[in-house]
Amino acid sequence: MWGFVLIAKNDAFQAFKKVKFLTENKTEHKIKTLRTDRDDEFLSTEFIRLCENEGIERHLTTPYTPQQNGVVERGNRTVMAMVRSLLKGTHMQARFWGEAVRHVVYMLKRLRTKVLGECTPFEAWKGRKPHLAHLRVFGCVAYVKNTAPHLKKIDDRSSPMVYLGVDKGCKAHRVFDPRHDKLQISRDVMFQENYEWTWNASANKDENLPEFMVVDAFDTDEVIVAADVTLRKGRNMSHQLQQP
Structure with a gap:
């Protein structure tokens, strides 16, 4: 149930350490087997030493044979197909791929899978059904409460931004302000799910908003x-x- 967006492949070792610690702390079960390909980030000295010290059995796929790790490869394909759909459907720039991946993985954990039958990965992990009422349409226009101090009577009480999903570990929304090129976290948001941000207009500081x-x-x-x-x-x- 844990997921991290890696900036570079070299971050794989640190990400695995975090996943290992969180998983074992949550479930009180040890990771016993790890299946990966033979990329350098999985065969580094520190990675091999960690698995040996923790008694983790390594399964390595044959070079140029991704079908030997079919579950992961198919999962990656599903995630990236959904990411492309989100970005193209909302005309968002490719630089938001990380936010799209975060949102897609969040949703997939809360959707039924064939392996689990009528159960979702979230329910299998947590033992309770997921709550989805807080989710909104990715990339829609979101009006975020203006919390600046000493507002004048005629100042705007909200600012239009772009919804990027739910913030991890916080009951709040991730929103992006294209006019100031800034990411924000806020609870006080109202959504226009039928509208998307007009990105070409925002580049010229001239928003075409409802x-x-x-x-x-x-x-x-x-x-x-x-x-x-x-x-x-x-x-x-x-x-x-x-x-x-």
Whole structure:
């Protein structure tokens, strides 16, 4: 259930150490066998020494024979196919591939697989069904609460950004601000899942975004998210309610 996005292949050893520690700490079971290919990052002196000291049996595939490690290779193929679909479908730049991989792996852990039948990997690992109500459409427009101090009355209370998924180990969302080229973590987000960021326009600091506002319903705690035609209807309704 643990996954890490590697910046370089040389990070494989440190990533395996983290996975090993987290897995054994969570399950109280030792890793007994490790199957990998023969790339240099898996045959380094430190990697071999760690496996020998921990009593981990090594299974190495024959060179140029990825089918001997078919489960991993098929999993990689599935992940990358979904990543391409996410990036192309939302017209996002290729530099967001890491965020797309993070989101895809998060979803795959919470979807049924043929091997587990009606169970998801999350349920097999945690012993309970996953909660999915917090997930949104990857790459959609997200309006993030402006937490800057000393806001003036006419200052914007939210800023449009791009949704990149759920932040690991935190009940919050990962969002990207294209106008300032900055990644943020926030809980106070409202989504427009039917809209995606117009990347060409954002490069010129001229966003083509749907009209958006939040209207507090009268005499209730209900919050109405309005856009486009819905927004105009809400304004007309508010005007009618204000008339004597």
